[in-house]
Each structure stands twice: as C-alpha cells, then as structure tokens.
Amino acid sequence: MVDGDKKFASARDLGPGSYVIIDGEVCQIKGVEKSKPGKHGAAKIRATAMGIFRDVKTNLLKPVDADVEVPIIDKGNAQVVALMGNNIQIIDQKDYTTYDIEKPKDVPGLTGGSEVEYIKWGSSIRITRKKG
Numbered sequence: 001m002v003d004g005d006k007k008f009a010s011a012r013d014l015g016p017g018s019y020v021i022i023d024g025e026v027c028q029i030k031g032v033e034k035s036k037p038g039k040h041g042a043a044k045i046r047a048t049a050m051g052i053f054r055d056v057k058t059n060l061l062k063p064v065d066a067d068v069e070v071p072i073i074d075k076g077n078a079q080v081v082a083l084m085g086n087n088i089q090i091i092d093q094k095d096y097t098t099y100d101i102e103k104p105k106d107v108p109g110l111t112g113g114s115e116v117e118y119i120k121w122g123s124s125i126r127i128t129r130k131k132g
Contacts, residue, residue, distance in 0.1 A: 004122035005072040011045045012064040021069040022058045025051045026121050034064060053124040071121050077131070080114040090116060090127070101125045 006021060014020060018029045027049035037043040047060040062068065078090040081098065088103045088110065099118075103110070104127045110116070115131040 006069050008067045009070045011062045011066045011068050022060050026071045027051050074120045
C-alpha cells in the first residue's frame, strides 16, 4: 500500500468518527475512553478503531499529550463503469480518472451507471455509499 498524505495531531483531540493511523493501517475511531492522571503517570486515551480499507479491529493506547498520525483522506463522487466479478470499475466525475477496486460487501445494489461516493488515501480506495 502506498502511503498518502498525513499530518500529526494530539491524541487528546481524537473522538468517535475521527481518522487515525494505527500500525500503518488507516482506521476510523469507534469509541474513546480517557483515564485521569494517576499519582505517577499521565492521563491516557484508549481508542477502539476499525480499519477503513481492510476490516481490521484495533486498539490504541497512548498518553493524551502524545502525537498521533492522522491521514488526509480525499473524498469524491464517481460513477460505476463496469462490474467484473469481485471487482468494480469506477470513474471519478471531476477528473475522469478510472479506478479498478474490490467490490464492496457493505454497499448493496451497485449496477452500471450507479453514482457512488468514495474515499481515497494513497493507492487505497473504498466506496462508502451509493447515491440516490
């Protein structure tokens, strides 16, 4: 997987719905717990996250003042050009770039001509929903 653009943010700013890179995997935060500082330690954040491009559940445990990598994810609109077994070809509606990607299991009813929304980070692309 080719890395996309990323920036750094404080772990304290993470919340449900935020994107973060955990062990090289781009994930979306599903739940966050923050513990109070103890006598000899700093406050910690515990985040449960789900991989965006591969369905992998991971956890993040860091001090709240630590830096975390946040991916800069591009979003776009596309049209389905062709269905090819387990793969699907889409064309971006803005710059007419075509992408051959794996057919998503969680977006039903895709046919030729369907309009979809997708997210992209580096060379990884995933259809998030069917429009209309």
